[in-house]
Amino acid sequence: MNPVSDLSAAGFALFWGLTIFAAGIFLIRGYQLLKLLSLGRENKKPGNLIKQTFLAIGHMIIQECQFKNIRKKDRAGIGHLFMVWGFLLFVTYYFFFIVIASGFGISETMEHNAIYTIYCWVMDIAAPFVFIGAVWGIIRRYFFLPKRLEGQRTWEALLILITVLLHPITHVGKIATQIAAGSPPAGLGISTPPLSTALSNLYTNVGSVAGWHAFWFWSHWGFVLLVLAIIGYTRYLHVPAAIINDILRPQKKGELSLIDLKDRRTFGTARVDNFTQKQLLDTYACVVCGYCQDACPATNTGKPLNPRLIIRDVKANLMTNGPLIHHKKEPVIPLIGSGKEGSIGEDALWACTTCWACMEVCPVYIEHVPKIIDMRRHLVQMQSKFPEELLNFFENMEQRSNPWGIAPADRAKWATDITVKPFETGKTEYLFYVGCFGAFDARARQVTLAIARVLDAAGVSWGILGRDEKCCGDSLRRLGNEFVFDRMAQENIKLFRDKGITKIITECPHCFTTLKNDYAQYGAKLDVIHHTELFDRLIKEGKLKLKPTDLGTLVFHDSCYLGRHNGIYQPPRDVITAATGIAPIEMERNHKRGFCCGAGGGRMWLEEKTGKRINIERVEEALKQNPKTICVSCPYCMTMFEDGLKDKGADKQVRVLEVAEIVARALK
Amino acid sequence: MLVVACIKQVPDTTQVKIDPVTGTLIREGVPFIMNPFDTHALEESLRLKDKYGFRVAVISMGPPNTVVTLKKAIALGADEAVLLSDRVFGGADTLATSRVLAEAIRRLSQKEEVALVICGKQTIDGDTAQVGPGIATRLRYAQLTLVDQIQKVDVQAKRIIVRRKLEGRHEIVEAPLPALLTVLREINKPRYPTVPMRLMSETAEVMVWDNKVMHLDESSIGLKGSPTQVRRIFSPEKTKGEIVGDGVNKPEEAAHLLVARLVQKDIIQA
CATH class of the missing domain: 1.20.950 (Fumarate Reductase Cytochrome B subunit)
Structure with a gap:
């Protein structure tokens, strides 16, 4: 039977x-x-x-x-x-x-x-x-x-x-x-x-x-x-x-779309159908595992942002409004709104540091950050609605091409006491793109000087643009001010092209990402290198000779824009090892799991009023290792750590040094 | 009803240096901006537009490149823009300038009733604070200077109530319309242009009126109509202040000393 x-x-x-x-x-x-x-919206070609x-x-x-x-x-x-x-x-x-x-x-x-x-x-x-x-x-x-x-x-x-x-x-x-x-x-x-x-x-x-x-x-x-x-x-x-x-995942992770000035219907995402089809597919793929919220610096410090909820709420909005939009009717629930008016609160959108921690851990390749930035774009570009601190920032950027509105003529002031050559077409190999922090911020200027010393010691041919240098526009782009970013990017690319600049060293990981990845979207062919990467290469090629100098217990903090955004984890560590003789100590969250300092995504220019401060959270994590030195590779991280140490009353015992400063100390 | 905002395009003074030899401003390569005080005058006009439905006209006297700044005003929400530009207007002092601006406002008022004219308190390049009052005088408008708050505009009764900020006190003043206001930076926070408005402003038309349109007596305008002339500009010699405290070794003592000095100078209150 x-x-x-x-x-x-x-x-x-x-x-x-x-x-x-x-x-x-x-x-x-x-x-x-x-x-x-x-x-x-239609997707870019996969x-x-x-x-x-x-x-x-x-x-x-x-x-x-x-x-x-x-x-x-x-x-x-x-x-x-x-x-x-x-x-x-x-x-x-x-x-x-x-x-x-x-x-x-x-x-x-x-x-x-x-x-x-x-x-x-x-x-x-x-x-x-x-x-x-x-x-x-x-x-x-x-x-x-x-x-x-x-x-x-x-x-x-x-x-x-x-x-x-x-x-x-x-x-x-x-x-x-x-x-x-x-x-x-x-x-x-x-x-x-x-x-x-x-x-x-x-x-x-x-x-x-x-x-x-x-x-x-x-x-x-x-x-x-x-x-x-x-x-x-x-x-x-x-x-x-x-x-x-x-x-269907994008060829370049986390890539933001360029502005299309010919399509004047809307700039940014205000309605759920302004997202691309792939962005909507993300919401179907979400399995609500919560790894993203576990990794998010905003969620972890009590901010109103939870990346998981962003995805959930976009999906819920699509489910409610989608059939209406399909039948050419007006949506009933706004996508963005304060309080309970819309699916996603404005304050949640402004809380993102664009650190990519959520995207790093997501098992199903959801891209949270571009969605957040697309919605910021709508707020900034269509409604001029943003935290009021940003008004000055935006105007300073547009008028003087730096965050503080300092006179552009002061860009080369950091080099007053040393001899620095301007970039000369055909003669100079590398442009040293100093960046706004490196040029204007008192603390970062010391790093700039250290980089200059190291470059000279290694015999690198380099020059600067001085007062002609302009801001790269990183924060503008992450804050959703794509219109102004677009103009600045094109101006910079033209400047680089006119001067015959193809090889660029950056001090800041944010300039690095913007010049390397964002400008590539405009077809700019630039060979951009972060100074830690270059130092690593110079050391390994034997061009940079160091005498290891012990700096005591040293923890290294990964910059999100160097690490997760560009996959550069090892070079700064190898440089530190070469300069101190010992590999740096790792914090609990490191490499791909590194925790943001709190300044990315334009957060540098915004007040942090809700919850615990992100930099305090990270400083506390660093202090658990009882370090003498916290080593960073980014001027934003530098500011956040120094501020955090002061708040914790630990700035006397622990110092913050940039990789370049450590290398400069070890120069023979 | 029309609100007229008077704006001036000025060099970004933080970027201006004075040529020590010739004693003139080095303007080469220095970007132009809308006079910061005037951004508040424009913003206040736009707020009145939002609140009372007035139309907003911006006017400016200056060289042809002032169009850029007027277009910025359109991007922010101004309904029309007039540039008063002619060689014969050049070299004007505050008196001659106010004559041209007053005539322009008079011409605008022939088409549409003017309720208010709003100027910034002063410009950052001339620093006279005379043009606003000059316009009010020429037009016989009520003159309300140093305004830091518009409390009420009664369109029916044609009255306005404003708050003036004077040294150490405020003054609430009521006046009939039309009135001319000069405003302080505290009055508001200017808005930021949206992208569609920026794009619209790029193709928007700015009317240009020269003296063929204005028909002003050439002896009353420009250099000829200006009783005052700037003879020389120079940077005052910077003198180093005395060091009175030891902030490095005795920070607390130095801080107390600083506070005491600030109180003494009436900058802060004890």
Whole structure:
């Protein structure tokens, strides 16, 4: 007797009826969701789709999403590994041995062979892992809730975990009853899988086995179809959406769009359909894991910004307003609004430091920061609505091309006491782009002098633009003032081109990113190097000879714009090691997980009135290592650390030095 | 009803240096800005527009490149802009300047009733604070200087109530319309132009009136109509102040001394 092949005519009708019904719900919902996505603006061309598809599937199979987040403190990802790997095996089983075998009444052919038995063995081993994964998930969520999942004990989450839990149980039940009935994988003369075999001993009453088999078969398939039907309505959606999101991910991470002055409808994102389709797809991919909020410096210090909620709220807004926009009606909930008026509060948008911590940890390649900046763009460019501190900043930038409104003629004042050559076309190799901090800020000027000394010591051919140098426009761009940034960028690129400048050394990681990545969007071909990178190269080439000088316990703080934005982690560390003889001490959060100083994204120019100050949080973390020196590679970080140390009353015991200053001390 | 904001394009004085030999301003390469006080005059005009529905006209006397600054005013929300530009207007002192501006306002008022004229308290390049009062005198408008708050504009009764900020006291003054106000920087915080407005202003038209339009007697305007002339400009010699406290070794003592001096000079109150 083969109870599976015994699907009666009514059984076939029910099987296909239910299957088509569930698939129908899945497809209709999928169509609705795609329709909503299509409201967004056109995307820029994605990369090589074939390559990206293989890469995305590879990422899914090796569970890159989980491995980047499993840590001592938070091992929830292991449960996910078990579920996903098991799930992949299950899906194969469903297709071959349920849809094809049972659905087309060819169980005899499909199951009477060694392959089936082998597959049953594999599934027999996988099932307990899926079971453990689901139980792991339930325990994580309902007994040892990590902070990132607070408020996430929802019915939806429970439904998902329970459906996952029931798959292996019903599957093993199905196989066990098949074995008890003497059907394959039994009766082929090959040993049957152990777990199912053991459980088959429960079904000793020959008369009731067929009934039990039907129970397990139908409940198993029922849960599979339930999952299929609810994918589009629950976070199961992340399964297809995350894979597509990975495939379509922008070629350059976090790239902001350029302003299009010909399209005058709107500048920035005011309505959910102003986002690009890819940006909307991000919201489908979100699985509400909360890793982003765990990493966010704003969320961590009690600011009204939570990157997870930004994504959630954009999605909620799309779900409410999307159908209206589709029918050419006015949206009912504004995307941006203070208090409860809109989906996303203005104060949340202004709290972002653009440090990319959220984007670094996101398992499904969501890009939070460009969305925030797009919404800032709307506020600044369409409504002129921004924290009032920024008015002076914007005007100073436009009028005098620096944040403080200092006379541009003073740009070369830092070099009053030394001889500095201007950049000469064809003669000078590198432009040393000093930047506003390096030129005007009293503390950063010392760093500028140190860089000058080191460059001379290594025999580098370099020159400056002096009073002709202009601000790169980093903060303007991150604050959403794209119109003014666009003009400044074009002016600078023209200046570089006119002077024949192609190789640039920057003092500041923000200038570095802007010149290197942002200006590249305009087609500028600049070879930009941060001074720490150049020093590293010069040391390794033997051009820069140092006498290691011990500075006591030294912790290194990663600049977000050097680290996460550009992947430069090792060069500054190697330079420090060469200059002090010892590798720098790491803080608890370092490298890719480094915690922002609080000044990026234009936050340097804004008051920090809510919650704990971000720089205090970071200084406290640094002080845990009992350092004598905190070493930074960015003038913003320098300011934030020095201020933070003063606030903590630790500025007498601990000093802040820039990498270049440490190198200058070690010059022979 | 029209509110007229008078603005002047001035060199960014933080970037201006005086040529020690010739005793003239080195203006080469120095960017021009809207006189900072005038940005507040314009802002106040725009606020009256938002509140009472007035139309806002900006006028300026200056060389042709003043168009740039007038377009900025349009980007901020001014409805029309008039540039008074002619060689014969050049070299004017405050008297001659106020004659040209007053005539322009008079011409505007022929088309549309003028409710208010708002000027900045003074310019940062001339620092006379005379042009506003000069215009009011020529037009026989009520003259309200040093205004730091407009409390009420009664369009029906044609009355205005403003607060004037004087040394150590405030004065609430009521006057009939039309009136001329000169405003202080405290009166408001200027707005920031939106991108659509900036783009619109780029193609907006600025009317240019020369003396063929204005028909002013050439002996009353420009250099000829100016009884005063600047003879020389120079930087005063910088004298180093005396060092009275030791801020390095005795910071507390120095701080007390500083506070005492500031109180003594009536800069802060004890």
